[in-house]
Amino acid sequence: MNSPGAVAFVSEVEGRVTGFIIGRQVADEAEVLNLAVAPMARRKGQGGALLKTVLEEFRMLSVRRVYLEVRESNMIARTFYAKHGFSQTGKRLKYYRKPEEAAIVMEMRLAG
Numbered sequence: 001m002n003s004p005g006a007v008a009f010v011s012e013v014e015g016r017v018t019g020f021i022i023g024r025q026v027a028d029e030a031e032v033l034n035l036a037v038a039p040m041a042r043r044k045g046q047g048g049a050l051l052k053t054v055l056e057e058f059r060m061l062s063v064r065r066v067y068l069e070v071r072e073s074n075m076i077a078r079t080f081y082a083k084h085g086f087s088q089t090g091k092r093l094k095y096y097r098k099p100e101e102a103a104i105v106m107e108m109r110l111a112g
């Protein structure tokens with residue numbers, strides 16, 4: 001979070017952190033580095049709220065293109081990101097370890 005361009009938000013329920021998102025902006029591009037919602041708190045819109053908040057922050061920072069990598073087998077996250085306007089633009093073989101797996105690259109354009 002101390003690195004240049006880092007943007008991070010948490011979601012809370014009754015004062016306890018139940019989700020977080022971390023992104024990084026470099027010039028007019030930004031990456032979603034990590035997003036997670038606690039299992040008990042999922043499917044209630046928190047992930048969507050975190051993503052919308054970080055996208056709004058990126059928009060204010062004049063970002064035009066946002067991208068991310070997600071494990072190929074993580075269909076929940078791929079569906080989630082697609083619902084929020086991301087489309088698949090590439091695939092990186094052997095990107096993840098333990099277990100080894102390809103990354104699906106997804107991206108979206110932000111309106112100016």
Ligand SMILES: CC(C)(COP(=O)(O)OP(=O)(O)OC[C@H]1O[C@@H](n2cnc3c(N)ncnc32)[C@H](O)[C@@H]1OP(=O)(O)O)[C@@H](O)C(=O)NCCC(=O)NCCS
Binds near residue numbers: 034035044047
């Ligand atoms: C991906 C993740 C952050 C979504 O968080 P969430 O708070 O459950 O998401 P939301 O409630 O905002 O869901 C928004 C939409 O995503 C899709 N979605 C979310 N969970 C889903 C599931 N289990 N099955 C199918 N679609 C799902 C749905 O389209 C959902 O809309 P709907 O509930 O109206 O159908 C959460 O599942 C998570 O923490 N997963 C583990 C970590 C991870 O994979 N992170 C992403 C990779 S970096």
